[in-house]
Amino acid sequence: MSKEPAVSAKSVRTAVAVWLALATFCTLDVLLTWLEQTNIRKAVVDAGIVPPESVDAFLNNVLWQKTIFQLGFAVVYIVLAVLLRKGFAWSRVALIAASVFHVFLLLSGGSFNAVLILILALVTGALMMTWRQSTTDWLATAREAR
Numbered sequence: 001m002s003k004e005p006a007v008s009a010k011s012v013r014t015a016v017a018v019w020l021a022l023a024t025f026c027t028l029d030v031l032l033t034w035l036e037q038t039n040i041r042k043a044v045v046d047a048g049i050v051p052p053e054s055v056d057a058f059l060n061n062v063l064w065q066k067t068i069f070q071l072g073f074a075v076v077y078i079v080l081a082v083l084l085r086k087g088f089a090w091s092r093v094a095l096i097a098a099s100v101f102h103v104f105l106l107l108s109g110g111s112f113n114a115v116l117i118l119i120l121a122l123v124t125g126a127l128m129m130t131w132r133q134s135t136t137d138w139l140a141t142a143r144e145a146r
Contacts, residue, residue, distance in 0.1 A: 012085060012138050015129035019081035019095065022122040023074040029115055030070045037063060073102045084130065087142030092130050099123045 033040070041059050044050065050058045076098045083091040103123060106116050129135065 008134065009138050011129060011132045011134040015126060015132075015135055016081045016085045018122060018126040018129055019077050019084070022099075022119065022126055023077040023081070025118060025122060026070040026074040026077070030067050033066055034063060069105070073098065087139055087146070089136075089139040089143060092135075092139075095130060096127065099127065 037059060041055060044055055044059060045052060077095070080091045080095045080098065084095065103120060106119060
């Protein structure tokens with residue numbers, strides 16, 4: 001049975017909760033995109049992005065790419081958040097790397113929308129909570145307890 005370190009774990013729990021909220025949002029974004037594919041198909045046709053005979057193949061490709069991309073990051077955030085909660089300090093660096101890469105890929109897509117703004121807000125909040133002094137203190141105490 002593991003003993004909880006004397007230093008409060010509240011900031012770590014909060015950081016983990018924000019990372020899990022980000023993972024949840026990534027998953028919901030995928031779900032909503034699949035549910036809106038009729039509207040997306042119409043927008044693609046109306047914009048003339050691809051020839052009409054290629055719209056279904058194009059849309060299917062884009063939907064699956066987004067699904068793999070967003071769910072992949074959701075899984076990474078969940079795994080790393082759990083490792084953070086277990087007291088592995090290195091997971092903070094991995095969370096920085098994953099979130100910066102995620103945001104970079106989203107920005108490189110050229111679309112600045114509400115999804116990107118919410119992801120940026122969640123990443124910023126999660127990183128701020130992850131790197132608070134109280135989180136660092138708790139992780140040091142957890143390392144010593146091992």
